[in-house]
Amino acid sequence: MTAGPTDPREVPDPRDVDIAEYVLGTLDEPARTALRAEIARDPALRAAVADWERRLAPMALALDPVAPPARLKARIDASLAGDTSRSEAAQVIDLRRGLTLWRWTAGAAGLAAVAAAAMAAFLLIRQPLPDPDATRLVAVLRPLEAAEAPTWVVSAEPGEGFGRKRLLVRTLGVPAAGTATEAAPGPRDFELWALPGEGAAPVSLGLIDPAHETRVDLPATLGPRLGDGLGLAVSIEPAGGSPSGAPTGPVVLIGALTRTGG
Structure with a gap:
């Protein structure tokens, strides 16, 4: 068994961090709207979104689902129906509904849980998948x-x-x-x-x-x-x-x- 501090040179690319936060849903609305427009135009960004969704899928599955109130769920469904930018991305695994419920679960558990999930995502940034078919x-x-x-x-x-x-x-x-x-x-x-x-x-x-x-x-x-x-x-x-x-x-x-x- 070996242990050691993180190499200070292993600093995540700020752009990749933005994509991770986009998938997590932790960006503020103006930043999210601007990045969504870029994703719709840029195939490389869409591929990065798909990569992060693969990384974060286990985290979503690890949380016990908590259904939002009926009125809130109706608003969520309506907002998702009006957002088509992600459906235009070829071969993107669309986890938006799962992540929406995940964000609701985290909110019910407290803001600290959201911070912990985001930190876990940034830790995973140092291990890119070698190819799209890798597991x-x-x-x-x-x-x-x-x-x-x-x-x-x-x-x-x-x-x-x-x-x-x-x-x-x-x-x-x-x-x-x-x-x-x-x-x-x-x-x-x-x-x-x-x-x-x-x-x-x-x-x-x-x-x-x-x-x-x-x-x-x-x-x-x-x-x-x-x-x-x-x-x-x-x-x-x-x-x-x-x-x-x-x-x-x-x-x-x-x-x-x-x-x-x-």
């Missing part, structure tokens, strides 16, 4: 309770050695531990677990430093299980990790790998 496994780990807690993004990548795999963990801060650490004070570490399912015990993937990106190598026995739907969780453990090989502290983040792209 990636991405997990958005969310808190079990507090909507304002940080979100972590985990993506699978090739490891060192033939057939080996590893996970890249990008953290957005330190999840809240609630009263659990108050009851058991002292140094604590965050430990990442794979949840194979089918009655199998959780498998420790190592300790995660919330201040840095971390890469963790998957055990060879877990490699065949790496795929769409593999559960992941983060628990708070004594310094150095769980003494028993199983989670002993509170689970503060949970999610599952989702295949995106292709």
Whole structure:
């Protein structure tokens, strides 16, 4: 396992950030209107929108849907029917309705959740899809309770050695531990677990430093299980990790790998 600070040279292109915010729906109305007009004229921008929609699809799927009030939904549907600029883009995956409901869900959970989602999107900017047909496994780990807690993004990548795999963990801060650490004070570490399912015990993937990106190598026995739907969780453990090989502290983040792209 290796960890290190983000390379300061890896600064996102401001234009790409604008596209990400456009897809997220976090641009203000004047900026969104201006960018929408550019997208309608520029095939490269339409391709960038499609690329970001593929990246952000797992994040939308990771949130529990909350239906907006009937009056608001009617207004949303009416506004979408009048906006044809996105339908003109060839081969663009139109997730507008899903993202609209996602923005409503985030609004109901609080503005901090919107900020966490946007930060996760900007972290993903450093891993472009190699081609339109490529697929990636991405997990958005969310808190079990507090909507304002940080979100972590985990993506699978090739490891060192033939057939080996590893996970890249990008953290957005330190999840809240609630009263659990108050009851058991002292140094604590965050430990990442794979949840194979089918009655199998959780498998420790190592300790995660919330201040840095971390890469963790998957055990060879877990490699065949790496795929769409593999559960992941983060628990708070004594310094150095769980003494028993199983989670002993509170689970503060949970999610599952989702295949995106292709």
